[in-house]
Amino acid sequence: xxxxxxPVITFLTDFGPDGAPAVCRGVMLGIAPDAQIVDxxxxxxxxxxxxxxxxxxxxxxxxxxxxxxxxxxxGVGTARRGIGLLTGRGDVLIxxxxxxxxxxxxxxGGIVEARALENPALMLPKVSTTFHGRDIFSPMGAHIAAxxxxxxxxxxxxxxxxxxxxxxxPVVGERRLxxxxxxxxxxxxxxxxxxxxxxxxxxxxxTPGTRFRVTFAGRDGAPDHEETVPxxxxxxxxxxxxxxxxxxxxxxLAFADNQSDAARRLGATVDQQVRIRPA
Amino acid sequence: xxxxxxPVITFLTDFGPDGAPAVCRGVMLGIAPDAQIVDxxxxxxxxxxxxxxxxxxxxxxxxxxxxxxxxxxxGVGTARRGIGLLTGRGDVLIxxxxxxxxxxxxxxGGIVEARALENPALMLPKVSTTFHGRDIFSPMGAHIAAxxxxxxxxxxxxxxxxxxxxxxxPVVGERRLxxxxxxxxxxxxxxxxxxxxxxxxxxxxxTPGTRFRVTFAGRDGAPDHEETVPxxxxxxxxxxxxxxxxxxxxxxLAFADNQSDAARRLGATVDQQVRIRPA
Amino acid sequence: xxxxxxPVITFLTDFGPDGAPAVCRGVMLGIAPDAQIVDxxxxxxxxxxxxxxxxxxxxxxxxxxxxxxxxxxxGVGTARRGIGLLTGRGDVLIxxxxxxxxxxxxxxGGIVEARALENPALMLPKVSTTFHGRDIFSPMGAHIAAxxxxxxxxxxxxxxxxxxxxxxxPVVGERRLxxxxxxxxxxxxxxxxxxxxxxxxxxxxxTPGTRFRVTFAGRDGAPDHEETVPxxxxxxxxxxxxxxxxxxxxxxLAFADNQSDAARRLGATVDQQVRIRPA
Numbered sequence: 001x002x003x004x005x006x007p008v009i010t011f012l013t014d015f016g017p018d019g020a021p022a023v024c025r026g027v028m029l030g031i032a033p034d035a036q037i038v039d040x041x042x043x044x045x046x047x048x049x050x051x052x053x054x055x056x057x058x059x060x061x062x063x064x065x066x067x068x069x070x071x072x073x074x075g076v077g078t079a080r081r082g083i084g085l086l087t088g089r090g091d092v093l094i095x096x097x098x099x100x101x102x103x104x105x106x107x108x109g110g111i112v113e114a115r116a117l118e119n120p121a122l123m124l125p126k127v128s129t130t131f132h133g134r135d136i137f138s139p140m141g142a143h144i145a146a147x148x149x150x151x152x153x154x155x156x157x158x159x160x161x162x163x164x165x166x167x168x169x170p171v172v173g174e175r176r177l178x179x180x181x182x183x184x185x186x187x188x189x190x191x192x193x194x195x196x197x198x199x200x201x202x203x204x205x206x207t208p209g210t211r212f213r214v215t216f217a218g219r220d221g222a223p224d225h226e227e228t229v230p231x232x233x234x235x236x237x238x239x240x241x242x243x244x245x246x247x248x249x250x251x252x253l254a255f256a257d258n259q260s261d262a263a264r265r266l267g268a269t270v271d272q273q274v275r276i277r278p279a
Numbered sequence: 280x281x282x283x284x285x286p287v288i289t290f291l292t293d294f295g296p297d298g299a300p301a302v303c304r305g306v307m308l309g310i311a312p313d314a315q316i317v318d319x320x321x322x323x324x325x326x327x328x329x330x331x332x333x334x335x336x337x338x339x340x341x342x343x344x345x346x347x348x349x350x351x352x353x354g355v356g357t358a359r360r361g362i363g364l365l366t367g368r369g370d371v372l373i374x375x376x377x378x379x380x381x382x383x384x385x386x387x388g389g390i391v392e393a394r395a396l397e398n399p400a401l402m403l404p405k406v407s408t409t410f411h412g413r414d415i416f417s418p419m420g421a422h423i424a425a426x427x428x429x430x431x432x433x434x435x436x437x438x439x440x441x442x443x444x445x446x447x448x449p450v451v452g453e454r455r456l457x458x459x460x461x462x463x464x465x466x467x468x469x470x471x472x473x474x475x476x477x478x479x480x481x482x483x484x485x486t487p488g489t490r491f492r493v494t495f496a497g498r499d500g501a502p503d504h505e506e507t508v509p510x511x512x513x514x515x516x517x518x519x520x521x522x523x524x525x526x527x528x529x530x531x532l533a534f535a536d537n538q539s540d541a542a543r544r545l546g547a548t549v550d551q552q553v554r555i556r557p558a
Numbered sequence: 559x560x561x562x563x564x565p566v567i568t569f570l571t572d573f574g575p576d577g578a579p580a581v582c583r584g585v586m587l588g589i590a591p592d593a594q595i596v597d598x599x600x601x602x603x604x605x606x607x608x609x610x611x612x613x614x615x616x617x618x619x620x621x622x623x624x625x626x627x628x629x630x631x632x633g634v635g636t637a638r639r640g641i642g643l644l645t646g647r648g649d650v651l652i653x654x655x656x657x658x659x660x661x662x663x664x665x666x667g668g669i670v671e672a673r674a675l676e677n678p679a680l681m682l683p684k685v686s687t688t689f690h691g692r693d694i695f696s697p698m699g700a701h702i703a704a705x706x707x708x709x710x711x712x713x714x715x716x717x718x719x720x721x722x723x724x725x726x727x728p729v730v731g732e733r734r735l736x737x738x739x740x741x742x743x744x745x746x747x748x749x750x751x752x753x754x755x756x757x758x759x760x761x762x763x764x765t766p767g768t769r770f771r772v773t774f775a776g777r778d779g780a781p782d783h784e785e786t787v788p789x790x791x792x793x794x795x796x797x798x799x800x801x802x803x804x805x806x807x808x809x810x811l812a813f814a815d816n817q818s819d820a821a822r823r824l825g826a827t828v829d830q831q832v833r834i835r836p837a
Contacts, residue, residue, distance in 0.1 A: 005312045010301070016744030017601035019613045022568070025596050026621035033563045033594070033622065036312070038304050043296035046745060047817045055298045062413065063305035064312065074817055077792025129792035131807030134620065186295030187325060234356025234408035249410030259326045259353055284591045289580070315591070317583050322575035338577045341692065342584035343591070465574030466604060513635025513687035528689030538605045538632055 007032060007145035008066030012040035012056055013133060014047065015071070020131070024069075024138040027124065031142035038063065040070075047074040049100050050165050051270070054183045054191075056104035058250055060091070068104070069133075069141040070095040077129035082117030082136050083162065084144075084153045092150055094141040096132070099165030111159045118154030168271070170194030170253070177202040177276040179253060181268055188261030190268055191254050196247035199231075203278060206231040211279035212245055214255065216272060225266065228279045235259070245276070286311060286424040287345030291319035291335055292412060293326065294350070299410070303348075303417040306403065310421035317342065326353040328379050329444050330549070333462045333470075335383035337529055339370070347383070348412075348420040349374040356408035361396030361415055362441065363423075363432045371429055373420040375411070378444030390438045397433030447550070449473030449532070456481040456555040458532060460547055467540030469547055470533050475526035478510075482557060485510040490558035491524055493534065495551060504545065507558045514538070524555070565590060565703040566624030570598035570614055571691060572605065573629070578689070582627075582696040585682065589700035596621065605632040607658050608723050609828070612741045612749075614662035616808055618649070626662070627691075627699040628653040635687035640675030640694055641720065642702075642711045650708055652699040654690070657723030669717045676712030726829070728752030728811070735760040735834040737811060739826055746819030748826055749812050754805035757789075761836060764789040769837035770803055772813065774824060783824065786837045793817070803834070 009028055015021050021042045028035060040059045044052045052072035060068055073096045081097040088109020093101045094117070105111045117123075117136055122143045127135040140153055168180035170193045177198060183191040199206055206212075208231060215226045232244040238258040248254040255274070256262050288307055294300050300321045307314060319338045323331045331351035339347055352375045360376040367388020372380045373396070384390045396402075396415055401422045406414040419432055447459035449472045456477060462470040478485050485491075487510060494505045509516075511523040517537040527533040534553070535541050567586055573579050579600045586593060598617045602610045610630035618626055631654045639655040646667020651659045652675070663669045675681075675694055680701045685693040698711055726738035728751045735756060741749040757764055764770075766789060773784045788795075790802040796816040806812040813832070814820050 008308060010305070012298075017599055018744045019570075019599045019617045022596055022598040023617050023620045026568070026617065029566060029594060029596065030620075030622045033566075036308060038301055038308065040301040041296055041298045059298045059302050059305065062302045062309075064309045075794045078794030080794075128807040130804070134807065186297045236354045236357030236359075246409070249407040249413065287587060289584070291577075315587060317580055317587065319580040320575055320577045334577045338581050338584065341581045341588075343588045465576045515633045515636030515638075525688070528686040528692065 006034045006036045008038060008064045009035045009141055009145050010038045010040050010060065010063050010066060010068045011042075012044065012052060012059075012069070013042045013071040014044040014052065015042050015133065016046075017042070020133065024133050027134055027138045028142040028145075031139055032146040035142065035145050044072055048072065048270075049074070049098055050167070051183060052100050053103045053165055054167075056101070057107050060104045061107050065090045067091070067141045067145045068093045069137050070100050070104075071133040071137055072096075072100055073098065073132065076132050080163075081157075082132065082140070083157065084115045084117055084140065084150065085111050086113040086115075086150050088112055092141070092144050094137050094144070096137075097163050099163045102162055102164055103167065113150070114157050114159045114162060115150065116154040116157050119152055122148065122153060168193045170198050172198055172202045175202065175278055179274050179276065181270055181272045181274060182252075184263045184268060184270060187256070188263040188265075189248070189254055189256040190262055190274075191248060191252055192274060194253045195251050196253065199247075199253060199276075202276070208233045208237060213277045213279050214243075214245065215275040215277070216266060216268065217274070219269065219272060229255070285313045285315045287317060287343045288314045288420055288424050289317045289319050289339065289342050289345060289347045290321075291323065291331060291338075291348070292321045292350040293323040293331065294321050294412065295325075296321070299412065303412050306413055306417045307421040307424075310418055311425040314421065314424050323351055327351065328353070328377055329446070330462060331379050332382045332444055333446075335380070336386050339383045340386050344369045346370070346420045346424045347372045348416050349379050349383075350412040350416055351375075351379055352377065352411065355411050359442075360436075361411065361419070362436065363394045363396055363419065363429065364390050365392040365394075365429050367391055371420070371423050373416050373423070375416075376442050378442045381441055381443055382446065392429070393436050393438045393441060394429065395433040395436050398431055401427065401432060447472045449477050451477055451481045454481065454557055458553050458555065460549055460551045460553060461531075463542045463547060463549060466535070467542040467544075468527070468533055468535040469541055469553075470527060470531055471553060473532045474530050475532065478526075478532060478555075481555070487512045487516060492556045492558050493522075493524065494554040494556070495545060495547065496553070498548065498551060508534070564592045564594045566596060566622045567593045567699055567703050568596045568598050568618065568621050568624060568626045570602065570610060570617075570627070571600045571629040572602040572610065573600050573691065574604075575600070578691065582629075582691050585692055585696040586700040586703075589697055590704040593700065593703050602630055606630065607632070607656055608725070609741060610658050611661045611723055612725075614659070615665050618662045619665050623648045625649070625699045625703045626651045627695050628658050628662075629691040629695055630654075630658055631656065631690065634690050638721075639715075640690065640698070641715065642673045642675055642698065642708065643669050644671040644673075644708050646670055650699070650702050652695050652702070654695075655721050657721045660720055660722055661725065671708070672715050672717045672720060673708065674712040674715050677710055680706065680711060726751045728756050730756055730760045733761065733836055737832050737834065739828055739830045739832060740810075742821045742826060742828060745814070746821040746823075747806070747812055747814040748820055748832075749806060749810055750832060752811045753809050754811065757805075757811060757834075760834070764803075766791045766795060771835045771837050772801075772803065773833040773835070774826065775831035775833070777827065777830060787813070
């Protein structure tokens with residue numbers, strides 16, 4: 001990566017607030033002292049690879065072209081590979097080959113080239129079995145940010161061999177949209193599979209105030225829960241505490257209680273089925 | 280903003296730990312790659328505009344002169360304006376016109392000029408209805424940090440037209456100080472309306488060890504709670520777990536339990552009335 | 559500290575998410591505008607000096623040589639000194655003389671020179687009694703990062719006069735290792751006194767799959783809790799939710815439930831006694 005500007009390294013993990021992200025940042029700055037390191041989040045739900053993939057896909061398109069290190073890695077120290085992905089936009093993604101990275105690479109212009117992280121000269125001298133974030137991913141990312149060629153990280157691998165996580169897709173039916181909770185944000189908003197376009201396909205373009213029946217599937221034998229909810233353009237159109245359906249800032253379908261925590265109120269969980277019908 | 284140094288952008292939101300602050304940071308760095316971005320906090324109590332205003336007023340006077348982006352914005356996407364405030368010290372504050380910014384501007388030398396954020400050339404090309412932090416406030420702030428003139432953001436507005444949040448003020452009475460809980464910190468310390476000077480006006484300058492009766496008003500029909508508490512100069516003068524009244528590091532009156540969480544012990548809440556009298 | 563690169567300042571506190579770390583960062587950047595400031599953690603358990611010392615010892619060896627400011631300071635404003643420690647590696651540690659810093663200095667090549675923080679020219683003009691992080695430690699650290707000589711901070715003090723916190727040490731017995739929980743990480747993993755070498759001394763070098771009886775001492779009259787647990791090289795060798803003993807990424811003995819929170823399951827606490835024996 002050639003640059004006149006300070007190189008950008010973004011960084012996402014499920015390491016929490018204990019100092020492990022700082023250790024990685026220290027390793028990066030030892031190698032790339034001028035890097036602008038941007039923490040995406042270190043509060044990814046522990047071991048939740050798909051949550052990490054969701055957040056990378058949400059965040060990376062807004063970042064400058066750079067190196068993106070992602071570590072949600074329950075398989076650390078096992079046979080799972082480390083990978084680097086070169087994207088159409090010119091970014092390099094670094095992390096475990098467990099499904100964390102490909103969806104975000106797709107959002108950055110697709111995978112142009114994939115390589116396995118195998119060059120020990122770009123790792124720390126001693127590699128532990130439990131902290132590859134520190135020993136492999138951070139130094140690899142920092143070396144690339146500092147100007148090392150992508151090809152140096154290791155041999156090319158077939159992009160078709162990468163571990164892929166399938167995100168649930170919505171199903172447009174007869175006056176019906178069957179979707180799924182993809183991600184629950186810290187506000188308690190529910191981000192659903194599908195987009196405003198899927199809503200339009202199922203029901204015609206919704207106008208603010210149009211009401212829909214939303215059915216949350218019961219889990220573990222619990223009954224379904226149904227409520228009737230308006231389509232809204234933004235939060236301020238809805239009374240405080242009341243629910244709404246809307247297109248979120250990424251163009252994705254979402255359900256929220258205005259100024260309140262819908263996930264807590266509903267006991268909602270990731271992967272819960274949600275059916276939307278006209279009211 | 281002319282500068283030889285890296286420009287400083289400070290950033291406060293109620294976005295929480297999910298990646299939304301990082302998205303804004305990415306947008307800023309795309310426009311102002313050399314910026315030093317300082318996160319004030321992204322853990323402001325959700326939708327609590329006054330808490331955000333309190334924290335900005337607490338923090339900004341200690342920051343280098345720069346651009347300060349604040350986003351606690353329950354009215355995002357409605358008719359509420361975006362504003363920029365030029366301060367006496369030379370800072371520029373950017374955020375919603377909902378009371379978040381003026382108190383902090385006052386602490387930075389006052390508002391010299393106020394403008395509405397209306398220049399689309401300084402926003403992202405597509406502006407969503409739910410994420411103006413990303414689409415308007417961050418790019419506006421970053422353009423100013425990168426050298427764009429304050430006047431470019433949009434037309435001048437009358438500072439008298441800005442939404443103002445009134446912070447509760449203390450009332451000095453006959454051997455009595457009536458005050459209010461303004462903010463509850465993560466340590467559980469209670470920051471009260473008023474200053475050490477107000478204490479001195481009510482009781483004469485308090486000396487360490489002088490005891491006061493502190494009455495927390497009962498809420499929702501609950502009885503008042505009263506305790507007798509020493510004035511202290513610092514925490515170490517007080518036994519662990521014991522309560523104290525003191526002047527905090529901002530010169531504000533405060534109530535704390537040494538090394539313990541007074542807010543939790545007392546069930547204290549923001550805006551609760553507190554009466555202080557001699558013991 | 560002479561440098562061509564941007565100087566590194568690392569920063570650890572128990573200040574939490576309220577804006578106090580940002581205030582300190584603002585003070586630092588006002589003095590050392592080019593500094594790369596690395597937050598180690600601001601979520602140290604409140605007032606837990608030894609937790610802070612543990613995290614500094616964990617993190618600092620991975621940081622570039624620089625200035626390291628640590629503030630866990632229940633004695634702020636009392637007679638306890640502020641200190642600066644010059645290390646064998648060339649780092650400078652700044653913070654209260656309460657045991658927070660010496661263990662980390664030892665991990666950076668030992669204390670070469672210790673000085674008291676007494677030069678008012680390197681503090682803020684007005685020093686509060688409750689926020690020395692802002693008024694003394696941050697400006698002292700930033701001045702050193704900006705090039706001020708270590709000797710300028712104040713007079714030399716005898717390193718033997720520093721407050722030292724003793725970390726519990728393991729005791730190798732007859733086919734037995736008596737250890738203690740040193741630190742509980744956010745994953746719920748238990749980091750124990752002692753290393754893989756201590757295990758080897760007690761039992762011979764353990765091989766993955768070797769089983770041990772682990773006894774957690776009951777506290778406050780509760781009975782002991784014992785379970786039989788395999789030695790593992792990494793998490794992926796163990797079923798989800800199952801316990802394991804292992805050498806952590808710092809070479810320290812540790813106990814974890816794979817992808818689950820062992821501390822919560824066991825009700826484990828810092829300083830709890832743990833005995834390890836062959837199964």
